[in-house]
């Protein structure tokens with residue numbers, strides 16, 4: 084089942100800090116699969132639970148999009164353990180803010196910890212666009228939208244238009 088995407092910079096659900104997931108069970112796994120279906124249907128490369136109406140700390144991310152090693156990873160209670168001093172600037176858009184685009188500064192690489200759908204802790208080092216996607220999604224869990232970081236908002240994509 085695809086889920087309805089919450090939109091708008093003043094949307095109360097999008098602006099609420101989400102709570103940690105306490106139990107990884109069948110209901111949560113089912114919800115994660117619906118999040119993946121929704122992300123794919125909307126042609127996004129990432130989606131956070133509050134974007135589909137639930138203030139819990141779960142995200143799904145498409146890593147290496149369009150590459151031979153493309154993979155969709157659901158992440159429960161994701162946490163950035165460390166991040167590079169080096170930064171990158173890149174264009175972002177968001178399924179919750181259709182039509183808005185802007186340049187955002189993010190860390191170039193991050194060390195990430197999360198739980199998978201089996202309840203196992205994982206760590207992962209990500210860089211470049213993969214690191215952007217995860218930083219954007221974790222912002223959603225904290226009630227932060229990419230437009231909060233943008234100096235100049237555009238209404239068209241300059242770089243292919245991938246919604247995060």
Ligand code: CO
Nearest residue numbers: 177178179247
């Ligand atoms: Co977004």
